[in-house]
Amino acid sequence: MDLAALAIFRAVAREQSVSRAAERLGRVPSNVTTRIQQLEAEIGVPLFQRDRKRMALTPEGEAYLDYVERILNLADEAQQVVNPGGPAGTLRLGSMECTVASRLPVPLARYNRQWPEVTIELSTAPTRQLIEGLLAHRLDAALIAVPEGEWWLGPDELDKVAVFREELVLLLPPGHPGVERPGDIQPRALAAFAPGCTYRMLAEEWLSGLGTLKGRFALQEVRSYHAMFACTAAGSCFSVMPRSVVELLRPVAPVEEKALMTVDTYLACRPGFATPAFLALRDTLAAFSNLEGGDHAAG
Incomplete structure (x- = not known):
């Protein structure tokens, strides 16, 4: 096993294609195929499920990729630290x-x-x-x-x-009355990202401060701030996002807003x-x- 072989494996895993990985690495496809076969023989398990359209990782390949990413990243870090230059x-x-x-x-x-x-x-x-x-x-x-x-x-x-430093603001549909506390919010769904988002967690904490989250507000998970903004402008949801993002999206549609906190x-x-x-x-x-x-x- 060497770093070059690991880099080839990572490229094929990312591209899900020998030909695309070869193009990205500046190698011929036959060389990439041979190096993958040698690596699988050395490890003793298949790393890819092969079909005519793509190279998909096996469960063992998925686990191996996580280690390969760490090894290659550490090697790159070591090179930069030991011989820094610019x-x-x-x-x-x-x-x-x-x-x-x-x-x-x-x-x-x-x-x-x-x-x-x-x-x-x-x-x-x-x-x-x-x-x-x-x-x-x-x-x-x-x-x-x-x-x-x-x-x-x-x-x-x-x-x-x-x-x-970001100022988080509560966004409400156009024409929504002023809000002083969570109970004043009229829409019944919070548009937010998946769990793991700090802003979602802070919004939930603010909403549940008076015990109003469970049973009163549902969660609608979205994948982008554009979707979050659109749901709010349409009146089906409310949302919480940084004012810097609101300024980028404001020309899309009118919304009401209320400053909540800085993060x-x-x-x-x-x-x-x-x-x-x-x-x-x-x-x-x-x-x-x-x-x-x-x-x-x-x-």
Whole structure:
């Protein structure tokens, strides 16, 4: 087993195709097929279920892929730390959907111009899933929202630095009367992301403060802020999201809003993670922070 073989296995698993993986890796398909067969022979179990259309992982292949991701990511991290030079290599960055939409485009464009040798692999997920990815070495860094008190995250599990502050607002259908407490909300469903989203958890806590969540409000899970906004504008739901996202979506349809609370977004990594690519990203995000001290603090 070597790192090249593991990289080939990962590419085929991601592409679900030998030909697409070969094109991505700059190899001929026959070479990729041979390396996969050699790896399976070495391990002693089939890693793929083969048919004419795609290469799907077997249950053993799924389990093996998790280890392969961690091994390759650690090897890349080790290379960058031992022989740092300038920022280079791959940086696997996870982020909440709202941060990608409203905060990252301009900073990442600057980062790409300044450090073209770095490839950022960007993925989105709720905070809980991002933390799992960090701890499992599937991600190098992530932009997360951690509630005050951090009761579900140990104080030493991650290194974190606050980079953005978001104002969460309650969104209501157009023409909805003013709301002072959860009981004033007329729609009977909260549009929210799947479990693991910090903003959903905070919304549920606010709604259940007077014991009004269970039996009064249902949950309608959606996959995007656009869907959340549309459901609210249509009058079937209400929702909670950052004001920075509301400003992006406001031209779509009118809604009513009420400020609820502020929540910080943190750039998080495993303790001690300090590759040049990550440190350069941390500095870039700090320059665009809306917290005190950022170059764009007034934004």
